[in-house]
Amino acid sequence: MQANIIVYDVGSTYTKLTAFWLAEGVLDFIARAQALTTIDDIEIGVLAANQALALKGVEVCRDAAAFSTSSAAGGLRMVALGYMPRVTAKAAKEVAMSAGARVLEIVSCEDLPEFRLQVLREIKPDIVLLAGGTDGGDQDSMLENARIIVKSKSNAVIIIAGNYAAQGEVAEILTSGGVANIRVPNVMPTIHELKVKPAREAIHEQFIKQITLAKGLNKLLNVVSDKKVTPTPGAVLLGAELLAKGTFAQEGIGDILVIDIGGATTDIHSVMPGLEKLTIEEKGLVINNEKQPSYRTVEGNLGLRISATGIVETIGPVGVLTKIGYKGEELEQQLIDYAVFLEKNPGHISQSPLEKNFDLALAICAIEVALKRHAGYISQEFNPVMGIIPGIPIGRDLRRVKYVFAVGGLFTHCTQEEKQFVIKQAFKNPGISLLPIDPVFIFDEQYLLYSIGVLGQKYSDVSLQFAKKHFKIEKEV
Incomplete structure (x- = not known):
């Protein structure tokens, strides 16, 4: 059996490997194998999964496309700062969903500035989601929180995702304070709408940059075709x-x-x-x-x-x-x-x-x-x-x-x-x-x-066609 597409999943317990054959617009499942994940050196578990697949008689083509996911890293540590507590909690939860981040604390303008400062210093987050205010709404909370972040001497990357009218000034405060930051559209532009995809994608980029390097998953980046590891x-x-x-x-x-x-x-x-x-x-x-x-x-x-x-x-x-x-x-x-x-x-x-x-x-x-x-x-x-x-x-x-x-x-x-x-x-x-x-x-x-x-993400139609056939779902019901 031959495979020209392989997909790894480095989990907290097992490293899985799934092999496919793609030809003439048709995707076929070939086999899957797994081995224990080796947290200290991810490569050992990956090689063991490769060997397990070979033992099943699967030959991976030299030019095979490779992709990978991982949950072994545990996710980036995230703190959310916002204006109203329930709104901030809602936005943070939705942004973190599937982006490779764990929300460890949510603080709002109802929390004293001293408490917000303490949270940042004690948790030492990898990511701070800086939200607050619908577009055209409150600006003061996001500006105040930006100054608190600078005062905390945080090494986190700040995702500026609040009131668009205040984002420029917020970015200036953070940049002048030596704090890395990324601007994305407001996660809650109106009280009826969540727009979390841009912030989620920004966190995913940080997942690739930070987690893959810190946890040894960078070795997978040299193997995969798209140079990324998806949570x-x-x-x-x-x-x-x-x-x-x-x-x-x-x-x-x-x-x-x-x-x-x-x-x-x-x-x-x-x-x-x-x-x-x-x-x-x-x-x-x-x-x-x-x-x-x-x-x-x-x-x-x-x-x-x-x-x-x-x-x-x-x-x-x-x-x-x-x-x-x-x-x-x-x-x-x-x-x-x-x-x-x-x-x-x-x-x-x-x-x-x-x-x-x-x-x-x-x-x-x-x-x-x-x-x-x-x-x-x-x-x-x-x-x-x-x-x-x-x-x-x-x-x-x-x-x-x-x-x-x-x-x-x-x-x-x-x-x-x-x-x-x-x-x-x-x-x-x-x-x-x-x-x-x-x-x-x-x-x-x-x-x-x-x-x-x-x-x-790369083969949408053939992947959907395969999924329907594999799960025996021929038409919408």
Whole structure:
């Protein structure tokens, strides 16, 4: 077997390698392989993945195109400074989504200047998102925060993403203070609109510059054809967007939800193209809805290996065991011990039926919690200030979503019965959450969605055609 396209994914636990053959406008999947990620020297894990692929009888052409994603670096450390706390939090969350950044602190004009200064000095962020004011609105907060950044002697790169009228003066303050900065369009030009793509792309550029050099991923830059390493969650979202929205030549499949459960986090992506057509009145205020077409949430304490104890702490050992019909103090302690062991040994593969069942229970709980935090809900109380009454939907309404994609190592290695059990149990008790009512579950058994996202940036039509065929989706439903 030959491959002329390969896509790496350097994860926190495993380095994956997926091989394709592209000829005459048709993309075919050849094989995938993996090896343990070697954080101290990424190249060792990459070479091991190459060897594993060769053992499967795959020959990579000398002129093969290579691409890569990574989540092993953990992301850039980001602080957001803005005007109003809820607006700043909303903008920071959306900008960081899939861009390779972790929001560690959000501060606003309601926080004392001394506190803002302390945050910058203690966290020492890689990136500062400097927002504040709609276009034509407040300027003072962004100017004040620029002076605080200079006073902090921060080494961060400042993404100036607030009121466009104030950006020039803000840039002058930062530049004269020796602080690197990049200007992008306002992330919230009006109270009804988020424009996060330019800021997200600026952060991604910093991800490539800073993380790849700091974590040894720079060696991958010498291998990949496009000279960049895409954050893995971003690649998964790109794949979801390609499937949902389609291309100029092909229709997409409509609203989709992606569950991506890994060793460190559980990510939920939803793409709802129809929301792009909403009027300003239908969108409402940005701060109290989730009506942007693409949306992602990350549960950093819910993972099947590095964050296993986070699941047990969130649900409680009794709650976790209930998912698989187990109970008893002895089993509770065994579950706790197993979760602690997994955090110390993230490469561990379950060895006994008990460990296997523990893994399934942990997965069910992680997915259920992540889904309910991502989705909106039916209001249960009055809030006259926000115009909320009981019975109305609040937040992200996923009830009409048709396709649910399940991604991650769990769904690659489990039996068909186990996959169905996990996903159905996670959706079993929606309560007041606005989860899909009657979805079609699709399991990404070969872990290809991230590859589709990366390849879709260069080969959009053939990647979409391949995805529809691979996942057996022939037409929009």
